[in-house]
Amino acid sequence: MKALQWQGDYLLILDQTKLPFEEKYREARSYLEVAEAIKNMEVRGAPVIGAAAAYGFALGAMEYQGEMNGLQEHMKEVRAVLESTRPTAVNLFWALRKMEDKLREVQNSSLDQIKQALVNEANTIAEDDRRMNRLIGEYGNTIVPEKANILTHCNTGTLATVEYGTALGIVRAAYESGKKVHVYAGETRPFLQGARLTAWELLQEKIPHTLITDSMAGYLMQQNKVDMVIVGADRIAANGDTANKIGTYSLAVLAFAHEIPFYVAAPTSTIDLKLSSGDEIPVEEREGKEIRMFMGVRVVPEEVQVYNPAFDITPAKYISGIITEKGIISPPFTVNLVKMLVK
Numbered sequence: 001m002k003a004l005q006w007q008g009d010y011l012l013i014l015d016q017t018k019l020p021f022e023e024k025y026r027e028a029r030s031y032l033e034v035a036e037a038i039k040n041m042e043v044r045g046a047p048v049i050g051a052a053a054a055y056g057f058a059l060g061a062m063e064y065q066g067e068m069n070g071l072q073e074h075m076k077e078v079r080a081v082l083e084s085t086r087p088t089a090v091n092l093f094w095a096l097r098k099m100e101d102k103l104r105e106v107q108n109s110s111l112d113q114i115k116q117a118l119v120n121e122a123n124t125i126a127e128d129d130r131r132m133n134r135l136i137g138e139y140g141n142t143i144v145p146e147k148a149n150i151l152t153h154c155n156t157g158t159l160a161t162v163e164y165g166t167a168l169g170i171v172r173a174a175y176e177s178g179k180k181v182h183v184y185a186g187e188t189r190p191f192l193q194g195a196r197l198t199a200w201e202l203l204q205e206k207i208p209h210t211l212i213t214d215s216m217a218g219y220l221m222q223q224n225k226v227d228m229v230i231v232g233a234d235r236i237a238a239n240g241d242t243a244n245k246i247g248t249y250s251l252a253v254l255a256f257a258h259e260i261p262f263y264v265a266a267p268t269s270t271i272d273l274k275l276s277s278g279d280e281i282p283v284e285e286r287e288g289k290e291i292r293m294f295m296g297v298r299v300v301p302e303e304v305q306v307y308n309p310a311f312d313i314t315p316a317k318y319i320s321g322i323i324t325e326k327g328i329i330s331p332p333f334t335v336n337l338v339k340m341l342v343k
């Protein structure tokens with residue numbers, strides 16, 4: 001099971017909106033198709049959105065048939081379209097910036113060489129993500145007790161990354177090293193990434209797990225059933241404030257109230273030092289139908305007003321540590337995030 005597979009001249013995307021009941025793939029042969037797949041959440045999860053956008057950028061160049069002097073203008077449009085898909089996960093913008101840098105570096109080469117260089121760069125971004133997730137898993141495993149009940153939210157596994165996962169990668173690493181881990185997976189209303197994707201991944205890996213609805217987390221903690229919380233991130237500001245799937249903030253406050261460690265796991269490409277705090281992170285608001293419907297079935301009349309922010313911001317004060325491929329960052333994040341990034 002892989003969220004993305006580069007096939008030489010197109011990108012094979014596993015349509016995550018159909019999981020877990022249908023394994024359907026889209027063959028994205030143009031940058032517009034990649035943009036559509038990201039926007040519709042056929043491919044979702046911060047790290048893999050970045051990799052998909054990189055391949056979309058490469059496809060944008062491969063599609064170009066015009067004169068050499070029109071390439072830059074065309075690529076500007078490609079980047080703008082890909083950037084307009086989803087606003088919160090900074091990995092998308094990070095990956096496109098890397099692709100743009102590569103384009104600038106090879107701009108005086110032939111069109112064929114430019115196309116090849118961009119495909120190579122997208123492959124490197126994907127390969128780096130695989131490698132970083134393994135390292136996040138290794139670092140994260142050092143703080144997982146021999147026996148642990150771990151609560152997680154949304155999906156941060158293989159499906160959300162190029163491979164292996166971030167928060168779920170840590171669970172995987174702990175399980176592979178022989179620890180007795182059990183996962184409480186929050187269902188993650190309204191898109192149900194926890195129920196449809198995380199539970200499905202854990203089932204395939206045979207990692208012990210229990211699915212809960214989001215509102216059950218507090219009661220579990222009150223009963224001492226949760227040893228630690230590990231979640232992913234879509235963007236981490238310079239002070240450690242973290243944007244992640246809606247519902248993460250509630251878990252952080254609950255964990256704090258019950259003195260349960262609360263960790264964020266993410267590659268350093270998710271850290272956005274340009275933003276001083278979480279107040280500056282753009283939070284995506286999605287269509288109301290995701291709330292008015294449940295798995296394609298209408299549950300409230302169309303006229304009912306709904307609010308559907310896809311992410312929330314967890315203030316740094318609730319975060320025990322940020323687990324990256326370079327190591328675990330402890331508070332105070334304002335000082336330690338910068339220190340880790342220059343390492």
Ligand code: MRU
Nearest residue numbers: 044045046154156160232233245
């Ligand atoms: O809306 P999604 O499904 O793209 O949101 C995903 C999350 O919030 C994940 O927790 C985050 O991207 C980290 S994935 C390793």
